[in-house]
Amino acid sequence: MARKTVSVDYMKDTINKLLATSYCSPDTREGMISALTELLCATGNYKGFRYLTESEVPFGLRPGIRWVDGEPNFTDTDQTRVCYS
Numbered sequence: 001m002a003r004k005t006v007s008v009d010y011m012k013d014t015i016n017k018l019l020a021t022s023y024c025s026p027d028t029r030e031g032m033i034s035a036l037t038e039l040l041c042a043t044g045n046y047k048g049f050r051y052l053t054e055s056e057v058p059f060g061l062r063p064g065i066r067w068v069d070g071e072p073n074f075t076d077t078d079q080t081r082v083c084y085s
Contacts, residue, residue, distance in 0.1 A: 008043050012036060016083050020052055023061075029080035036084060047085040057081055 015036045019029055040046040051064030064081035066073045 008039060008045050011039060012045075012084055019080065019082055020057055026078060026080045033080060033082065040084065049082045049084045051077070051079070052081040052083055056083070 015032050018024075018032060022029065037046065053065060053067065054063045057063050062076060062078040062081065064077055064079060066075065066077060
């Protein structure tokens with residue numbers, strides 16, 4: 001018989017990888033973010049998120065945050081490039 005459940009951690013890890021590396025549209029990633037946020041909140045597993053840096057996304061993709069002189073900078077970034085804790 002096929003398995004009927006999947007772990008919250010598996011879903012979080014899978015969606016985090018997609019948010020970091022996918023070439024889909026920001027609107028699609030927004031959908032992933034909404035679904036994951038709802039899942040984490042509903043199961044009592046929400047622990048926040050952070051924006052991904054340039055070194056955490058494939059070359060050529062905009063990061064969620066840039067650090068300039070030790071300060072956060074959101075110029076030319078993609079707010080859907082995040083990672084959930």
